[in-house]
Amino acid sequence: MVADARPDxxxxxxxVVMEGVNKHFGELHVLRDIDLTxxxxxxxxxxxxxxxxxxxxxxxxxxxxxxxxxxxxxxGVALPEEGKGLAKLRADVGMVFQSFNxxxxxxxxxxxxxxxxxxxxxxxxxxxERGMKLLQRVxxxxxxxxxxxxxxxxQQQRAAIxxxxxxxxxxxxxxxxxxxxxxxxxxxxxxxxxxxxxxxxTMVVVTHEMGFARSAAQRVAFMDGGxxxxxxxxxxxxxxxxxxxxxxxxxxxxxx
Amino acid sequence: MSVVFDNLxxxxxxxxxxxxxxxxxxxxxxxxxxxxxxxxVSPVPPLRWASATYVEMVRNTPLLVLMFxxxxxxxxxxxxxxxxxxxxxxxxAYTATFVxxxxxxxxxxxxxxxxxxxxxxxxxxxxxxxxxxxxxxxRTVVGPLGGIFIxxxxxxxxxxxxxxxxxxxxxxxxxxDTAQFIPAFLGAAAAYLLLTIPSGFAxxxxxxxxxxxx
Numbered sequence: 001m002v003a004d005a006r007p008d009x010x011x012x013x014x015x016v017v018m019e020g021v022n023k024h025f026g027e028l029h030v031l032r033d034i035d036l037t038x039x040x041x042x043x044x045x046x047x048x049x050x051x052x053x054x055x056x057x058x059x060x061x062x063x064x065x066x067x068x069x070x071x072x073x074x075x076g077v078a079l080p081e082e083g084k085g086l087a088k089l090r091a092d093v094g095m096v097f098q099s100f101n102x103x104x105x106x107x108x109x110x111x112x113x114x115x116x117x118x119x120x121x122x123x124x125x126x127x128x129e130r131g132m133k134l135l136q137r138v139x140x141x142x143x144x145x146x147x148x149x150x151x152x153x154x155q156q157q158r159a160a161i162x163x164x165x166x167x168x169x170x171x172x173x174x175x176x177x178x179x180x181x182x183x184x185x186x187x188x189x190x191x192x193x194x195x196x197x198x199x200x201x202t203m204v205v206v207t208h209e210m211g212f213a214r215s216a217a218q219r220v221a222f223m224d225g226g227x228x229x230x231x232x233x234x235x236x237x238x239x240x241x242x243x244x245x246x247x248x249x250x251x252x253x254x255x256x
Numbered sequence: 257m258s259v260v261f262d263n264l265x266x267x268x269x270x271x272x273x274x275x276x277x278x279x280x281x282x283x284x285x286x287x288x289x290x291x292x293x294x295x296x297v298s299p300v301p302p303l304r305w306a307s308a309t310y311v312e313m314v315r316n317t318p319l320l321v322l323m324f325x326x327x328x329x330x331x332x333x334x335x336x337x338x339x340x341x342x343x344x345x346x347x348x349a350y351t352a353t354f355v356x357x358x359x360x361x362x363x364x365x366x367x368x369x370x371x372x373x374x375x376x377x378x379x380x381x382x383x384x385x386x387x388x389x390x391x392x393x394x395r396t397v398v399g400p401l402g403g404i405f406i407x408x409x410x411x412x413x414x415x416x417x418x419x420x421x422x423x424x425x426x427x428x429x430x431x432x433d434t435a436q437f438i439p440a441f442l443g444a445a446a447a448y449l450l451l452t453i454p455s456g457f458a459x460x461x462x463x464x465x466x467x468x469x470x
Contacts, residue, residue, distance in 0.1 A: 062376060064375065064376065082381070083380075084380055087378050087379065087380045087383075088378065090375060090376055090377070090378045092378075093376075094377075095373075095376040097369060097372070097373065099369050101367075101369035101373035103370060103374070103388050104370065104392060104468050104469075104470065105391050105392050105395065105468050114377065114379075114387065115377035115379070118379060118383060118387065119377065119378040119379060147468075147469045149469045149470050150469060160373075163373075164376075164377070167378060
């Protein structure tokens with residue numbers, strides 16, 4: 001489906017709803033009156049300059065960062081306080097970090113099976129089977145019994161994606177997943193992400209990869225100073241940005 | 257020195273008792289210390305306060321004073337234990353404070369991303385601590401924990417004050433019986449070294465064996 005054909009795809013079947021979200025780090029007002037709805041099956045890419053609050057926005061969706069005021073619901077359920085309810089909800093929200101954060105003392109396969117065994121209560125055999133399928137899908141099945149430190153950055157990030165997918169989440173959050181990678185490894189990670197997007201996975205992706213935003217996003221949200229300044233389809237945003245701030249940002253990043 | 261070689265069995269028996277007292281106390285202190293460290297990083301403030309209070313009270317009191325408290329003061333409030341059990345209780349309680357602080361520093365050395373990733377896949381706080389953070393923390397503090405075990409081996413000599421048979425009390429007894437204190441305590445020193453130096457080697461071996469590939 002052409003992204004332009006569904007510019008307001010969020011309206012009919014919302015999965016994530018953020019309403020009037022504010023957050024402070026001490027004196028710093030990092031999120032200002034954020035309203036964002038992500039539809040089921042939608043890919044929203046969040047871009048913006050450093051310190052604009054885009055990572056914080058991403059981390060608030062599974063409450064790794066608690067918010068100051070406002071409301072966030074996932075599939076109609078408001079994010080609960082820290083505890084068992086929140087853990088249960090987080091199990092349905094996959095997250096991929098800039099620094100991979102694979103469990104250093106576990107093999108790649110153990111990383112991928114830990115959640116299914118301990119949270120989803122799968123048997124070890126079922127979890128291993130699911131895990132191996134996912135490792136195959138991201139192209140690192142032969143590394144299953146290696147430790148994270150023995151893998152390249154790109155392989156580690158693909159393992160981290162497999163770990164998140166093993167929980168069969170409703171939603172995947174990507175917090176600058178390629179920012180710590182060498183250029184040739186960025187592609188192998190983006191390829192996996194594009195495949196997920198094509199399959200209809202709901203994704204919120206914070207990234208500096210404009211190529212990915214253009215090709216995989218249904219909508220691009222541009223953040224600056226803690227606000228979503230502009231939100232539009234990639235075509236409209238990249239070709240006809242409305243705000244001066246977005247024009248300025250794009251002129252800088254697309255200049256070379 | 258013939259008094260030492262003529263009474264080797266006394267030293268061997270003393271070493272066995274010291275080892276028994278120390279190993280038992282260390283196992284218990286290890287378990288208690290992990291609990292102390294876990295409470296210390298808990299999201300529930302009263303648990304953190306309780307743990308911190310315990311650590312500061314116990315580790316800042318001399319071991320010998322703690323021994324006398326358990327042996328003399330506890331019975332007056334209805335708790336009476338054998339001398340051996342009293343020594344185990346005190347050595348455990350005392351050593352657990354050091355284990356707890358060491359494990360806590362190990363927990364702090366594990367990057368926050370590890371705990372975040374654990375919570376992000378839906379593990380609860382206790383699960384992420386037990387399955388992800390603690391296993392990595394313990395691997396990084398094997399060296400200091402070995403040091404604590406060696407300190408405990410030597411500290412266990414304080415039990416002589418409450419009549420627990422172990423190495424120091426064996427040497428004291430032999431010195432009294434033969435009026436040859438100098439060789440008796442030189443013998444005891446050698447016997448302690450026979451326990452402590454191999455403990456150091458074992459620690460180094462274990463440290464290499466469980467190290468996380470980085």
